[in-house]
Amino acid sequence: MQPTTLPPLVPVSVSTETRLAYVLDHFRLAYPGAPAVLVGYAAHQLQVEIAAGNEQFFAGVQPYPAAPNWREWQGQRVPFFFDNSPDKPLLVLQDDKVFIAADIISAAFYLLSGWQEYFSTERDRHGRFPYGASVQKIHGFVTLPVVNYYFDVLRAAIEHVSQQPLQPRRWGSQQADFAAFISHDIDNLRSAWKAPAKAALKQRKLGLFSKLAWRHFTQPDAWDNLEAVAAATAQYGAKSTFFILPSSKKAANGTPNADYRLTPKLRQRLWQLEEQGCELGLHNSIGTSTGQTGIFGKKIPFNATGCRFHYLSWEPRITPFVVTFSPAAAESFIYDSTLGFAEHFGFRHSFCLPFYLFDFSNAEAFGFLEIPLNVMDTTLHHPNYLQLNPAEILPTLRPVFAEVKKFGGVASVLWHNENFDPANTQNGPQQFHEIMTHLQQQGAFFLTGSEIASSISY
Template sequence: MQSAWPNQSIFSWLQQVLAERFGHTFSISSTESDTLWLSYQESPVQILLSIDPISFNKANSDLPFTTWDATGDGWASLLDRPLPAPGASTLSSPLIEPIQNGYRINYDILGLTYWMLSRLEETNRTNLDTHQRFAATSSHAFKHGYLERPVVDEWLGILGQVIQKAWPNLQLKQQQSGMKVSHDVDMPSQYGFRSPVGIARGMVADALKRRNFKGVFLAPWIRFNSQTSLHPADPANTFNWIMDVSERYGLVSAFYFICGRTDRAKDADYEPEHPAIRALMHDIHRRGHEIGLHPSYNSFQNPQQIQAEAQRLRRTCEEENIRQTVWGGRMHYLRWEHPTTMRAWDAAGLTYDSTLGYADYVGFRCGTCHEYPAYDLVEGKQLNLRIRPLIAMESTVTAPHYMGLGVGEAALKKFQDLKETCLAVGGCFTLLWHNSQFDSEAERELYKAVVSYKQTPLPCQSNS
């Protein structure tokens, strides 16, 4: 690993992160082994920040931990609670103190930002789940109870207050909070693309497992009548309903399509070139929604495969006269090897990735609900790719093998709490809800309640 906290390439990247957050370019430099200097243009005023090069260079989850009562020290906590302080076992008091020509912050806010956003914690880890994913339960945030706290956003909120004290005439950027909804298209049709054996199995499952006898009779009919478009009676064909809901609340839905098959059991049974899928993509684009990529199951360690699938999606869209300025998406099963997968997205020329959330628990895997530029901590350079953190996936909350909250009030409260947290820090509540996860009226009502809770602001702004 070439990069280590701190160094100049990280400073350049963090300057970009701060510029996007505050709307101004600050210089970051280090002239002492234990201190960073934050300065603005020619002003003699500076903010000094302590450096913790030991904790924030760890590619593991063994950092010390404490909390800080911002209110007790005369500062405002964005969430009105003590702030989690990874990397520290104790903190000095006062944590922030005036000095000649500026302020000193006795906690490594920028080191924390680097450690969380770069995902150094999960680099080269071997304690992975059955899908070779770094699980939430392995993370420092889960172990210390702050996974549902956007810890980077909270500490940058503190830094913003110090900046305002240091340069009172500086107008900081007001972040536009909001919501983004996306839908991984694992199964666009429950029956339309199945083989005869698959149809038979589906019919048996409908009868014996789901007690859906209507589905038993519909399956062959839907399969036969899905040659040019998805059948309106297909249970997985919820696309128009999803777009109707999004349009009702001023949202743009992003639909991510699988364009490869590296595991026949786990990948999709459709091809993006199929006339019915082409018609679906055309309809999504016509209505002003977004099309994106959902790379196949075993592509997460294979940059060439991701590039080939991205090219296939673009080629299919171009043949349908579908043109977009932004191309993003999410990995299938949220499989991610850091930084291999991220590099592959960047090499494929994709605009953003929205994989980085956990499958087993909701929350802030990257410590933020703000989109940010990707940083390759092995090569020590900023990438063109944007990271759009995933805050919640529907099955993470509802499924018995994950959090198991079902589709009632407990699930709604969890989604609402996360959404309120994102709004409180001026961030974006990024929600994944599969098009095939609307089997019941309760699921539909839960989804509508989540996206309509209180007054949903405009979709989050992007710095892409």
């Protein structure tokens, strides 16, 4: 997509107070019992005083601030944006006051709000903000939830002045260290036979081709497996969240949507899954993220409270409004779970908890919760993305899950139903089970999207 086709920027100025309030709201979301402590920039009577970074930056429209300064915090090297005094100690503790030398409020606002994507004109061929253009890629910190580290600095400061220990968020009645959100985008239910049939034709194995075609027309497809997917997830005490794609029409640019239709029989099966405790959300078709195509409203046979956009399509200047004003949900969607980089696992907004995106045209937070996507199956093995060996997948992801656990966040994993096909030995059922076993061993509390949304509030 060319920059000229992007919708115009319509930012209003964001005051220091607005940024501070937005960030502190998210701090309380990460540390629900935090006491009221006066945090701010140079003023009298503050208990936690933060060095002001760069006011000018937030009056402008540049996508990137100056390169971050790397500091060590609790044994971890962490990039600090808006850090004007790299030689000063990060924290100066006095009896009843703490100084923080880097502007962690501005840095947290920059990353959480989605500033870089909104102001950047970089988009890939699917209209997405590319990982390659992100500060996470440029400065190499996509697997670190940097905002959580900023909050940990603030936690230490607040604990000092309040003399109260702060606990990160805990999940469920068992007070689990972290939560996990297991979801499946249902793009295909009928196409498992296609790749082997094509290969057979190409190799002129006509006998094999006829056998595959016969099987296709007389037996269920290997990808027509929603019940098996739910059962695989249930082995770990988890409930699947399915994002159903109601559009089977190809997009104008040729990108496929669903290969299935919501037949009465499929509707019955979906209702049955819902009865078992699975959640049904909406997988928004190509074109909906930019408003070119309307979201399917009345046609969907269930009440979706959450959504994810097909191809992780997301136009930062438009899509949050589509989520907010969609007619598909009873009022509007309570949550979205699109925001992860297709090209890399990790933390697109450098935060491992659900959060609220910032609306730059109204200078306030959006009303829906974003449950960021950390790991997508296709990211791990795909010609356009990474090419991890099957044995590398869990070892590669373990440190990411460890970060989520450290800060009481949500580990969000997308595994398409087609990758439960035993024929997939790269990023297939075995790799899914390895991840689930690991999350279970680490003590994750498994929740559906709407369960996460209803347990988060600030």
